[in-house]
Amino acid sequence: MKPLNQLSKKDLSKIKMIVFDVDGVIVPRGTKIKQAGNITTLETKIIASKQIEQIKKLYKKGFLINISSGRGLYMLQEMFRSILPFVSLTYECGSATWYKGKIYQHVNSFKHLQDMFFKLKKTAIKNKNVKGFEPKEFIITMHCTKKLKGVEKIVKTQRNLTTHWNGEAYDILIKKDQTKAVGLRKVMKIFKLKKENVMAIGDNYNDHELLQASGTPISADKSRIKGKFYVSLEGKFLPADILMQKILSLK
Secondary structure (H helix, E strand, O other), X not given: OEEHHHOOHHHHXXXXXXXXXXXXXXXXXXXXXXXXXXXXXXXXXXXXXXXXXXXXXXXXXXXXXXXEOOOOXXXXXXXXXXXXXXXXXXXXXXXXXXXXXXXXXXXXXXXXXXXXXXXXHHHHHHOOOEEEEEOOOOOEEEEEOOOOHHHHHHHHOOOOEEEEEOOOEXXXXXXXXXXXXXXXXXXXXXXXXOHHHEEEEEOOHHHHHHHHOOOEEEEOXXXXXXXXXXXXXXXXXXXXXXXXXXXXXXX
């Protein structure tokens, strides 16, 4: 891997779309969630005005912008509301993409996850380490204070399902069908792009396939994930901030 400061104009010459992971890349990692009975309270992340302006500048310079996240559509729309005309949102680990009011559904997971949700909910009631379920359409996200072997054991009873632990929550989804890489390939078809036209940045283990599906993968945490380039974190700057500063300096 090369440090990001070695990124050149030549490296950008074929790039038409930049794909950003969200948590840990555009906003600090961490989710505040509280569930009491049927009431779920979830804090919406705030995108810094600086990052909003950077995305607008990238768009004006001709780059398409895609946001790829495990988050649900409603939360992403709230987070990026001021720039919705400029971005496409691929949500819930590649399950679907929203662009200019139209939804492109990439997978149908309802029949696979419905029974699993009720099984996990019964477990959650009995376990104090479960903080709550994040509202989503196509995947199940169960926030916990730590890994729970009981949850992993329940999911393993269904061979076509898997769990992804991100340090604060489990994503329960369909193996192979629900990944950020699948979502990116669908997005490339929507915009008629080739792999070489896409740059993607991510920082967690579940971003590995996303980065490998892009032509120019950028690692925002080289201890977890590999890319062609990696971001060296500088002070309070977020990885997306550093990457956008670099791209804008070259354009």
